[in-house]
Amino acid sequence: MSSEYTLEQEITLLEQDYILLTELQTELQQRLTIEEKNRPILQQKIADNDKEINEIKQKLEQLKAAAGLVPHPTSTLPPATLHNVPDLPAYLVINLLLFNELKAKLVIKPSLVEIAEGQKSPLLIQSPSGMGKSVIAAVLAHDTAIRRTFSDGIFWVHLGQHSDLMSCQIALIRALGEEVKHFLNPQAGTERLRQLCAKRNCLLILDDVWDVDEVLAFNGLGKYCQLVITTYDNTLLDFLLRSIPSIQGYVLTPLVEEQAIQFFLNCTGQQLSPVPMEVNTIARACDYLPLALKLIAALASNQPASVWNTLVDSLQNATTNEFPDTHPRTLMQAMQLNVDALGEQSEYYLALAVFVNYSAIPQKTVVMLWQYLYHLSADQADAFISKLVTRGLLQVETVSSNQCLSLHAFQYDYLYTSAEVEKLHHHLLAAYRRHCLHGWSNGPNDGYFFEYLCTHLLAAERTTELKSLLLDFDWLYTKLQRCPLHKLLSDYDLLPDRELETIKKVLSHWVNGLQPDREQLANYLLSQLVDQPAAEIQKLLNQLKEISSEWQPPLS
Incomplete structure (x- = not known):
């Protein structure tokens, strides 16, 4: 080590070398399991690398002792x-x-x-x-x-x-x-x-x-x-x-050919020796992209290797002109083949395009929509979700102790382009309406309804209903109980409207915590809005007066 470095710098550089060599050793050992023809060369590299690792380890111990340092605290x-x-x-x-x-x-x-x-x-x-x-x-x-x-x-x-x-x-x-x-x-x-x-x-x-x-x-x-x-x-x-x-x-670059082939075979659940030439062709056709390989492997796993070439033909002939070019063409082609393979059930999958937050869709909300649209039982819905997970078409994750479905961005973009999203907004609202017999403010606290109902009303072009909702005290109070304040305020930005701007401005100054007392909030809104002449705000004021029995108008 050059004398231009301080003792501490030498230790830092050696620690970095130690980590890199250790990880290189892991890589060499992994390659040893799949590169039969290179086994003698790899074994020698592993032996040489192991010797260098031990030398660096000894040097580190000597330098740390000289510097009076204890072992790295993270160990x-x-x-x-x-x-x-x-x-x-x-x-x-x-x-x-x-x-x-x-x-x-x-x-x-x-x-x-x-x-x-x-x-x-x-x-x-x-x-x-x-x-x-x-x-x-x-x-x-x-x-x-x-x-x-x-x-x-x-x-x-x-x-x-x-x-x-x-x-x-x-x-x-x-x-x-x-x-x-x-x-x-x-x-x-x-x-x-x-x-x-x-x-x-x-x-x-x-x-x-x-x-x-x-x-x-x-x-x-x-x-x-x-x-x-x-x-x-x-x-x-x-x-x-x-x-x-x-x-x-x-x-991050694509996989190398050997990695792509091994990954594809792992995803199919088949370990074939010798590896069929069709696998090389599939890897190239997928541009060595892991997710494209995983999607095609989901289809190949149900077919003998002798007919895998047909998958390549289907992949290359899949039409993707209507899809955004944000994502690799091969990936969208692999998505199309998988969705087509679902048959009639593809409609269930396409329905996920209606959800705004595609990375955390509550599973119970999806089941509710499928029950409304396709009369699926809870067991049938769960079985279909498991099928989609197995095929790599979605993931199931736990978010705040709730089971949620998660899509990749390319999957969501595929669904959004392929589905009749305008109709789906109406269907989702109708499905939710069944659970809101006494008005929207009585909707389910499922982690999605209160967060995005207003967005779906706007998308369904139900603007009159949306404005009426935003001027309803029961709704705004309940949403403030269920969501952070900024989520409520963002709803008032959905429509350009003077009365809604007034309400938003007043609510933005409400800083009394996450769960305000109902009457306390009513008193606050009354004191801020009592002089507003707009007829629609007057309706809200009448509602507030019924709640706030002790409120008195200010003396003129």
Whole structure:
């Protein structure tokens, strides 16, 4: 080691070399199981690598002893708790070189420059849909060394195309152990997160980011906190560099051919020797994209290998002109084949296009819609969901102790383009109406109804009903009990209307906690709105007066 380095710098660099060589050893051992013809070469590399690892380990022990340092503190810490981090898939394939590089960036202690800037450098992983950037982020989160490095927790925040940024901030604040009060803008949420994380050692994974502001809302939380960001957008890094000069970007590439073949066979559940030439053809036709391979494997698993070439023909002939070019064409073609294979049941799947938040759709809400539209029993609905999961067409996750269905962005875009979404909005409202015999304010607290009813009314062009709802005290009070204040206020932005703007302005100053007393809130609204002459607001005032029996108008 050059004498230009201090003792501490030498230790840091050797620690980084040790981690990289250890992970390289893992990669070589994995290759040893699938590369029969290269076995002697790989065995020699493993032996040489093992010797170098031991030499570095001994050198580290000597240097740490000379410096009077104790072993790295992360080696004795228990692994951090994972918050909302998805489980790893049954069949896992990742770019190990990229994984090792990212891991080294996460586990090595931050430099003095990074600490001076107030944070460790954020890491951004970019690739088109279907290459497995979320998977590699999940593998990082599950890694024991990384979990020990971020001892105060690893937190997964899924954003997506239609993200509710403040709801994501509130969920994170609650995961950090605080019951959050209302706040009206992301800046207030960021400030509270910085207060909570100032002395914590956390890793925050922002998955499926579409906008710069989503990253900035979680940036700079603390000296020893770090961001990992996944995105399909190849321009996001350039925009973020203007605000976060230290951010480091990485591009995830497709699988190599051997990895793609092995992954495909694993997903089919068949281990064939020798490997049929059809598998090579399928891997190339899928452009070596893991999710495309998984989707085609779901179809191949029910067919003998001798007819797999027909899948290639079908894949290449699938029409995708009507689908957005945001996602790889091969991925959309694989989706089309899988949806076609569902037959009449494809209508059930297409119905998921109606839901606004495609990353967390309550399962019981989906079952309710299917029961209304297709008369499915709960058991039939559950069986169909299991079928979709097996075929890689959706995931089932637990969100706040509720079972939720989750779609990838490309899956949602496929469904939205293929379904008759306008009709589905009306059907969903009709299904919910059955559970609201005494008005919308008596709807189910299922994690979706109160959050998105107004959005569906607008999409169904029921604007008169929407405005009437937003001027109904029973609705606004109940929604304020079920949702954060910003969710209620956002509904008033759906329609350009003077009376609704007035109500929103008054409600935005309501800061008395998550669950206001009914009469107390009625008194507040009366005091703020009593001078409003609009007839529709007068109807609301009459409703408030019935609730607030002791309220007296101010003396003129």
